[in-house]
Structure formats: structure tokens, C-alpha cells
Amino acid sequence: MRLTILDDGHGIRAKAMFVLIRVFSGHPVVDAVKLALYRPSFYRAGGLTQEAMRGPSEWSVADRELMAAYVSKMNETEFCIAAHTATSALAYNDGAKVSAALADLETAPLTEPLRATLRLLGKLTRENNVDAEDVRNVLAAGASAQQIKDALAVAFAFNVTDRLADVFNFATDDPAAINAGAKYLLTRGYR
Amino acid sequence: MSDIASLHRSLVERVLEGEGRASHEIRRAAFDNVGLAEPVRGFVEKVAHGARTVTDADIDTLRNASLSEDQIYEIVVCAAIGQATRQYQNALAALSSATGGD
Numbered sequence: 541m542r543l544t545i546l547d548d549g550h551g552i553r554a555k556a557m558f559v560l561i562r563v564f565s566g567h568p569v570v571d572a573v574k575l576a577l578y579r580p581s582f583y584r585a586g587g588l589t590q591e592a593m594r595g596p597s598e599w600s601v602a603d604r605e606l607m608a609a610y611v612s613k614m615n616e617t618e619f620c621i622a623a624h625t626a627t628s629a630l631a632y633n634d635g636a637k638v639s640a641a642l643a644d645l646e647t648a649p650l651t652e653p654l655r656a657t658l659r660l661l662g663k664l665t666r667e668n669n670v671d672a673e674d675v676r677n678v679l680a681a682g683a684s685a686q687q688i689k690d691a692l693a694v695a696f697a698f699n700v701t702d703r704l705a706d707v708f709n710f711a712t713d714d715p716a717a718i719n720a721g722a723k724y725l726l727t728r729g730y731r
Numbered sequence: 732m733s734d735i736a737s738l739h740r741s742l743v744e745r746v747l748e749g750e751g752r753a754s755h756e757i758r759r760a761a762f763d764n765v766g767l768a769e770p771v772r773g774f775v776e777k778v779a780h781g782a783r784t785v786t787d788a789d790i791d792t793l794r795n796a797s798l799s800e801d802q803i804y805e806i807v808v809c810a811a812i813g814q815a816t817r818q819y820q821n822a823l824a825a826l827s828s829a830t831g832g833d
Contacts, residue, residue: 579801
């Protein structure tokens, strides 16, 4: 990473955890974990991300992981695209569906509420703004106001994470490490 | 339903008002992306609107301006959360408008 403190500036407890991760997962510690465990008294977003991604919602976990992948695609953040594409594919048990959604949102085999919601998140991420008409289009497609609010929470979490991943230059891990991370996120979440 | 409102408030309060190595003033300015002097101004603008274009040279420029790695880390975190917060609040306002809320 671009800041050496994020690679080796951690306290002794975090360093001990890195050893355990390496031993038990068989993979190097990914940069997202190194960031999460660096000075957690300052930047500690795991609870917010957990609520957005795993809290109660009419969206499934797979849907929300797809939203994370889609927002990351809009931001062109390679690490997060790979990580959340894998997690969504695993959660849906349908990698083709996720690949289709990221390749062409308009023709992918998605429900209309999800397609319209992803469209809204895409515009918000690319242009920084949406308006009431944009939201009305999502409501007309069948998403509830609460579903839109839940999706905006996912977009917030990944519009932060993507920027940090890009600025700090997260390594894009090998596919085996990405798949191991996807399994971890589905079983343990973001805390 | 999931609700990040209180978690969001806590996160923003912690990075702006909590203990840190960068001054509260520069953290707030990075969050708001206003009132910064070069070279931090241009860097924060990149974090907010073109994070993937940040380079090693951008970080070196900040180091050469006598900013420590922890100060750079805090400025990046504040800038990222600030821009994502503006996006989020804009969209919540659009949702409120579309649903007849206040």
C-alpha cells in the first residue's frame, strides 16, 4: 500500500491476528483487513458496513453484495469489484447472473426493482447527485422507499471504501484469496 | 430495516472530533473539501472526485510538505467520508422529495 503504516504500523494485537489469519486461512492478509485493523479508534466503519450489508432488509445479502460490486464498478475500484463480485456470486450461487449485471445492467436477468435500484446507485456514484424523478422511477419499478434507503446505505459504505482502496492502492489479490474472502464475508460479515 | 443513521453520525464525529494527528481544522476542511491550501487542496479534490487517479507521486508531494503518514491517512479518511456523505445526503433528500417527506 502507499502508506507504510497500513502495511506494518499496527499494534501488537493486530499483528498477532495477522499471524492467525495467515496460518488458518492459508492466504496473505488482504489490504482491506489491514486497513480495518489500523487505528480502529479513528476509522472504524465495520459496524456501519455490517448494518448496511447484513442488517435487516427486504434486499437479500446477495442483492446487497451485487450493489457493492456495482458501485465499485462505477468507481472502477478493482479490488472491491473482484471481492464483491465473488461474494455476490457465492451468495446467489449464480456467478453468471452477477457477471451479466456488471456487463450490461439493462439486459441482465434481474428483477425490475433491483435493476432500477442499481441504475440509481450507478448515477449517484458517477454523478454525485440524483433527483426526485430518478427516485420516482425506482419506486415505479416496484422498489419500496425503505428498500431505496437500504440501498443508499450500501452505496455510502462502498463510496467510502472504494475511495480508500484506490488512494491507498489495495492489491488485487489472486482468485483463491478473493474466494476465501468471499466465504469469510458470508459467514462472518464485516465486523 | 437496516438503519445506519446513528452509526453514520458516530463515524463522522469520530473522524472529525476524535483524537488524531492532523488538526481538527484540516480534518474538517478535508471532509468538506473547502478552505484547503495546496498541496492538500488538489489531493483532497482527487480523493473526492478521482480517487483511482491518485499516484505514488501525490503521496510523496504530501510527505515533502512535512505531513506524516498518519496525517495523510486521516486526511484521506475524512475526504472519502465527506464526499460519500454528500452523495448519501443528496440521495436521501431526493427520496424524501419523491415520497412527499419533509
